[in-house]
Amino acid sequence: MSTPLQVYEPFKAGLPKLGRYWKSLWSRRTFIKEYSKSELREQHFDSVFGQLWLVINPLLLSAVYFILIIIIGGATDSARYAHLTASLFLFYLVANSLTGGVKSVTAGQRLILNTAFPRIMLPISALVIAIFKFLPTLVVFLVIKAIVGSPFTIEMLWAIPVLLITIFLALGLAITISCINVYFRDIASFLPYLTRTLLYLSPILYAASDLKPSLRAIKVVNPLFPILDSWSQAMVQGEAPQLSSMLQGLAWATGIFFIGTYFFLSREREFAVRL
Amino acid sequence: MSSLSVSNAHLTNELAVSIRGVGLTYTTSIDKKPTLKARAKSLGRGKKQTRVVRALDDINLDIQYGHVLGVIGTNGAGKSSLMRCVAGILPPSQGRIEVYGSVSTLLALGVGFNPSMSGRDNVFLGGLAAGMSREEIAGNFDEIAEFSELGDAIDAPMRTYSSGMYARLAFSVAATVKPDILIIDEALSTGDARFKEKSLNRIKELRTEDRALILVSHALATIEDICNEVIWLDKGKMMARGNPAEVIAAYREYMHVRKSASSDEDV
Numbered sequence: 161m162s163t164p165l166q167v168y169e170p171f172k173a174g175l176p177k178l179g180r181y182w183k184s185l186w187s188r189r190t191f192i193k194e195y196s197k198s199e200l201r202e203q204h205f206d207s208v209f210g211q212l213w214l215v216i217n218p219l220l221l222s223a224v225y226f227i228l229i230i231i232i233g234g235a236t237d238s239a240r241y242a243h244l245t246a247s248l249f250l251f252y253l254v255a256n257s258l259t260g261g262v263k264s265v266t267a268g269q270r271l272i273l274n275t276a277f278p279r280i281m282l283p284i285s286a287l288v289i290a291i292f293k294f295l296p297t298l299v300v301f302l303v304i305k306a307i308v309g310s311p312f313t314i315e316m317l318w319a320i321p322v323l324l325i326t327i328f329l330a331l332g333l334a335i336t337i338s339c340i341n342v343y344f345r346d347i348a349s350f351l352p353y354l355t356r357t358l359l360y361l362s363p364i365l366y367a368a369s370d371l372k373p374s375l376r377a378i379k380v381v382n383p384l385f386p387i388l389d390s391w392s393q394a395m396v397q398g399e400a401p402q403l404s405s406m407l408q409g410l411a412w413a414t415g416i417f418f419i420g421t422y423f424f425l426s427r428e429r430e431f432a433v434r435l
Numbered sequence: 436m437s438s439l440s441v442s443n444a445h446l447t448n449e450l451a452v453s454i455r456g457v458g459l460t461y462t463t464s465i466d467k468k469p470t471l472k473a474r475a476k477s478l479g480r481g482k483k484q485t486r487v488v489r490a491l492d493d494i495n496l497d498i499q500y501g502h503v504l505g506v507i508g509t510n511g512a513g514k515s516s517l518m519r520c521v522a523g524i525l526p527p528s529q530g531r532i533e534v535y536g537s538v539s540t541l542l543a544l545g546v547g548f549n550p551s552m553s554g555r556d557n558v559f560l561g562g563l564a565a566g567m568s569r570e571e572i573a574g575n576f577d578e579i580a581e582f583s584e585l586g587d588a589i590d591a592p593m594r595t596y597s598s599g600m601y602a603r604l605a606f607s608v609a610a611t612v613k614p615d616i617l618i619i620d621e622a623l624s625t626g627d628a629r630f631k632e633k634s635l636n637r638i639k640e641l642r643t644e645d646r647a648l649i650l651v652s653h654a655l656a657t658i659e660d661i662c663n664e665v666i667w668l669d670k671g672k673m674m675a676r677g678n679p680a681e682v683i684a685a686y687r688e689y690m691h692v693r694k695s696a697s698s699d700e701d702v
Contacts (some may be wrong), residue, residue, distance in 0.1 A: 168531070187566060267549070429526045
């Protein structure tokens with residue numbers, strides 16, 4: 161008699177066997193790829209105008225916010241515009257993984273009720289979609305940067321680790337919020353307010369250095385603050401960002417990822433009952 | 436969670452699934468949807484309003500290869516819960532389930548989880564989630580599409596499908612992917628007479644020596660025709676198990692239904 165391939169027993173609260181979980185997740189990596197592809201195709205991002213919209217949308221957004229800056233803050237310059245676009249585009253990478261992630265588990269209800277698979281694939285797919293939407297805006301930014309004559313330097317390569325930290329943070333946020341949404345379905349309705357607040361608390365419409373000393377607390381409580389600051393330093397000013405900012409961003413990302421993933425993994429076997 | 440492709444030859448009467456003392460309880464909230472608002476409103480009003488559902492109670496069952504097990508019972512008897520436990524979707528609250536082979540869940544119903552995507556995308560995504568490779572699905576896809584008789588509609592978004600089309604695609608997926616242990620949960624109940632006939636024949640073809648089949652249905656005549664063992668669940672408890680004719684007769688008597696046309700009609 162062979163040994164059983166699978167054994168299902170009552171689960172105690174806690175994590176599944178991580179090695180097995182990872183193997184099972186890795187063997188399904190094509191799902192993540194295909195899911196993101198179909199999702200993007202369904203949103204028409206495989207057509208010329210769909211792609212164009214991916215570029216036009218952030219451009220229009222940055223134009224609107226630029227007008228806002230001019231009206232509220234008075235005169236401004238092209239470097240300010242470069243800072244705005246660079247930060248805004250990166251911010252939307254995080255915001256899109258949040259909005260995509262929040263309903264990823266609840267929308268996969270039919271799949272969850274009928275197939276056994278690592279549920280974490282769903283928020284991961286949401287992140288991958290957000291990354292695909294981000295990539296064209298990166299090209300747009302580089303064009304803007306060339307037009308406004310901002311310097312291209314070797315220090316800009318610092319943007320790569322900053323981007324990786326951002327993706328890590330976005331992943332943690334997507335996993336966390338998708339799990340929360342299973343238990344509190346109205347989180348999805350609060351989300352627009354949350355992202356909007358996060359937008360204003362982040363150094364996007366203003367430079368990090370312009371922040372009044374009395375408002376410095378924002379720096380500490382907003383996980384995006386150090387990342388966006390570093391990103392702007394590397395991408396816009398072409399300088400090496402402060403290591404402390406990057407480490408602070410990494411600490412946020414790691415913390416959110418581990419706490420969110422712990423909750424997700426220890427509760428995902430219950431999702432089928434909750435949906 | 437092994438891939439469906441791991442299909443070893445199994446001997447008839449070799450154990451496929453062993454279910455030992457399995458119980459399943461869960462708590463459902465009385466509120467329609469769990470929300471933060473509802474939680475905040477009920478703060479300070481004592482305990483959260485919940486209901487404990489005992490879906491399965493001390494189920495013991497062995498399923499062997501080469502056998503076809505029928506599962507009958509009223510709505511809410513725990514049939515689907517038991518199937519979900521076997522498929523590893525719901526962890527049992529008590530007991531232990533051992534599975535000796537690859538299980539296709541009602542893969543079937545997982546198809547179409549995203550109504551705005553086409554039937555083709557849904558079949559691929561459902562298969563990939565179940566652990567199949569792209570190539571495996573592509574290799575089976577033509578057969579699935581042909582069996583479902585959907586024609587060009589396979590590339591239309593699934594929200595445009597009728598319930599019959601849904602069911603046809605679902606059954607085609609379940610019947611084409613050839614796992615060691617195949618669970619078919621009510622996937623047969625829609626579709627026109629001709630398609631029912633066709634699916635019934637397919638199930639008979641799938642009844643091979645090295646596969647275990649579990650069929651959940653309200654169509655008692657079909658169960659009696661196809662299965663060589665039947666279990667009857669009621670309120671989470673196993674009421675009877677054994678020869679199809681006897682168990683079904685007992686069930687009919689319990690339900691006070693005569694052998695009428697309405698209980699036999701659906702496949």
